[in-house]
Amino acid sequence: MKKKLIATLYLLIGAALLCAGCMNSNATSPPAAEIEDNIKLSNMIAHFIDVGQADATLLEFSDGTDSYTMLIDTGNWNATDVVSYLHDEKIKSIDIIAITHPHADHIGQLDKIIDAFNVHEVWMNGQSAESDVFLRALDAIEVNGVDYYEPEVGEVFDVGPLEITILHPSSLTGSTNNNSLSMRMTYGDVAFLFTGDAEVQAERDMLTSGANLNADILHVGHHGSNTSTTEDFLNAVNPEIAIYSAGNENQYEHPHEEVVTRLQAHQVLLYGTNTHGTVRVETDGATYSVQTNKDGTIPRDSPDATTAEGSCININEATDADIQQIVHIGAERVALLIKGRPYKSLDDLKRIHGIGPARINDIKEQNIACIGG
Structure with a gap:
């Protein structure tokens, strides 16, 4: 059966909810946060x-x-x-x-x-x-x-x-x-x-x-x-x-x-x-x-932090391509990392969703990320 595409105006939704409340004033429902927690999207x-x-x-x-x-x-x-x-x-x-x-x-x-x-x-x-x-x-x-x-x-x-x-x-x-x-x-x-x-x-x-x-x-x-x-x-x-x-x-x-x-x-x-x-x-x-599909970077004004051998990836200045060399930092997290600059220490990376103490330890053990040169 062909799926119908439903255009729903907020005003109509609000009216329907108010009407439902009038019909059954004793009805209770779980908190919105609980409902949202139970919904998992594909x-x-x-x-x-x-x-x-x-x-x-x-x-x-x-x-x-x-x-x-x-x-x-x-x-x-x-x-x-x-x-x-x-x-x-x-x-x-x-x-x-x-x-x-x-x-x-x-x-x-x-x-x-x-x-x-x-x-x-x-x-x-x-x-x-x-x-x-x-x-x-x-x-x-x-x-x-x-x-x-x-x-x-x-x-x-x-x-x-x-x-x-x-x-x-x-x-x-x-x-x-x-x-x-x-x-x-x-x-x-x-x-x-x-x-x-x-x-x-x-x-x-x-x-x-x-x-x-x-x-x-x-x-x-x-x-x-x-x-x-x-x-x-x-x-x-x-x-x-x-x-x-x-x-x-x-x-x-x-x-x-x-x-x-x-x-x-x-x-x-x-x-x-x-x-x-x-x-x-x-x-x-x-x-x-x-x-x-293809690797590549859009040039940034910030300097490339990976220069000579032995230098580190400065998370406060490096380009997105360089930062993605750090373990646990993929395309999604690199955007969050860049948006959260500046950082005072690698431990500050805990501000990024999905980066906890164990992953921070992995980053430190990899020994390529740093604050400053």
Whole structure:
């Protein structure tokens, strides 16, 4: 039976709860913390797919016997790499495809995907385009009987255990990029933020709306262009991880240097598909880990702490690549380590979730981490 995607507004939820309380005033329930402790989520994998100078992100998760698949943007029009990736991942059906805006590097393979997979529903922002790519996408939606929906700002959707809040746009303007559908997604306690190609004005609109923009993982707007990821917006999001999608040696020179520098100044661990290939974030709703197809580092301003033989990895200054040489410090913990700087001693690493006395002893015995040179 086809899974229904339920859009739930907080106002309606509150009214229902109040009504339930009136019907049975003697009913009792366990504390919220106890309920949360009893809920264990299965792992969700977010695939930030390497599609060159385009965007496509695949989300896979489950809830009991129900499995869910969501795709955010569909790569470039002149390629089939998203279709191939979905086949390689053994995807059979897709619950939602959310198109952030109708540019050909975001809506590009939608028609091919609809023709190749069982797609239940397509979301768009309501903006039309005269391009052949857009028209082919609409034809594919109609011919295949795919449900179509234009989500509105403030709507909250529960797709299994994934909660999706629509942040933007409240109305369409003359700027296709600034009309990008923007969403905050929470899986347990871990939050993701997707803004398509939203630029300065869209970021301002989201800031002034008062919506919660805080997220652990930021999908960097507009492929890392300097038209996006403003200082105020970055302050509000306050991410630990940032991921951009860009082509190798692309003509736009994405990501722009000032955006990389801005992210570095906030001690955000940065990944890019042009450097790392496809980036996968896996989370159980409490913690997350990052895996990449290719090794590589985004340069940081901080000095490389591993220089001559006998020198150590200064945890207050080293790059993320160097820090990951330390035992028990993987991609997830390196972001937390960098965010927690400065440290007065190695024992201070206990501030990092998952690092206890035994692991600190392992780090000391490895004898490559230090405070200062």
